[in-house]
Amino acid sequence: MKRFSLIPSFFLALLLLLLAACSSQSTQPNSAAPSSPAAAPAASTPAPAKEAKEIVLATTTSTQDSGLLDSLLPVFEKETGIKVKVVAVGTGQAIKLGEDGNADVLLVHARKSEDEFVEKGFGINAYDVMYNQFYIVGPADDPAGLKQAKTAKEAMEKIAANKSTFVSRGDDSGTDKKEKSIWKEAAIKPEGSWYLSSGQGMGETLQMADEKKAYTLTDEATFLSRKLGLEIVMQGDKSLLNPYGIIQVKSSAKQDEGLQLIQFFTGAEGQKLIGEFGQATYGKGLFVPDAKKR
Known part of the structure; x- marks a missing residue:
């Protein structure tokens, strides 16, 4: 009868036992190990703040010095959410601001210069607005x-x-x-x-x-x-006679907002406010509303 060596069988059995033990340890949870942190929820990206609308009104000093704009513009801003930055200078300077594209709307009082501004292609939507x-x-x-x-x-x-x-x-x-x-x-x-x-x-x-x-x-x-x-x-x-005109600057990037300001000044509400301005203090309006498209 052929005899087999027992040594290799012994080692084979030992190897199988070791493998089984390792497998058992790897499948059991380790209570000492810290648990994996839960994935933090992705931070929500805040919605970008809505950019406030603002337009530049280049105007003569008389509309500012008299207090007219302080009376009218808060009403317009509240109704539309459009802020109006006023640059009060002489009419010649205001028109130059428009020519250079540094204003969105002009409110001035030099009819010949206003007509030239439009004729040269710098202005659109020109209206008479008031006079004194x-x-x-x-x-x-x-x-x-x-x-x-x-x-x-x-x-x-x-x-x-x-x-x-x-x-x-x-x-x-x-x-x-x-x-x-x-x-x-x-x-x-x-x-x-x-x-x-x-x-x-x-x-x-x-x-x-x-x-x-x-x-x-x-x-x-x-x-x-x-x-x-x-x-x-x-x-x-x-x-x-001192007539005032309001004109939209053609090169303005804020055409809708500028047109809304013109519509306010020449519309029923703006004209009413213009006609009433000064009556309580001086017994007469300081401007006569006279809106019409040129």
């Missing part, structure tokens, strides 16, 4: 006798003839353009020590004229809203 008048104002004693003048042209002739101190805005504003047009009509080139230039807005120019007991040309609204010692010495001449 210009006054020539001066010291109570009226040294040049302007109260006897029948027209603005005659009043300027008296100022020049008497070399009475006159303060010009000298800032290419709508008021400055109107003043220069009256001098031109009178065929007078104002110069000399009696003719001063403030280079500032209407409020500052009135203050300077008051301090120097001088004459100046002013819009009605700014004059009535200031408490000064100057008096109205010329008013009512047709050449002193």
Whole structure:
């Protein structure tokens, strides 16, 4: 009979026992080992904040100095959620801002310059919005006798003839353009020590004229809203009519928002607010609503 060696069988059995033991240990949980942390929920990405709408209104100083914009714009902003950044400068500067694409809407008062702005392709949706008048104002004693003048042209002739101190805005504003047009009509080139230039807005120019007991040309609204010692010495001449226009800047990236502002100023609600502005304080509106598309 053939005999087999027992040694290899012994080792084989031992190997099988060791493998079985290892397998048993790997399948049993290890209570000492820390449990795996649960996967943290993915952080929710916050929704991007909605960008606030804002447009730039380039306007003459009279609409700001008189307080008109402080009365109208909060109503518009509340109703639409559109913020309006006001840049109050002379009309010439406001129109330049529009030409350079640095404004969305213009509210100004120099009709010839406004028409040129549109004709050159810078503006669209131009409307008349309101009007008031210009006054020539001066010291109570009226040294040049302007109260006897029948027209603005005659009043300027008296100022020049008497070399009475006159303060010009000298800032290419709508008021400055109107003043220069009256001098031109009178065929007078104002110069000399009696003719001063403030280079500032209407409020500052009135203050300077008051301090120097001088004459100046002013819009009605700014004059009535200031408490000064100057008096109205010329008013009512047709050449002193002061119409305001509102125009959308064609290059603006905010066409919808700009058009909403124009519609507010020329619509029923805006026109009503314009007509009421100043009545409680001055007994009369400082602007006459007159909206119509050009």
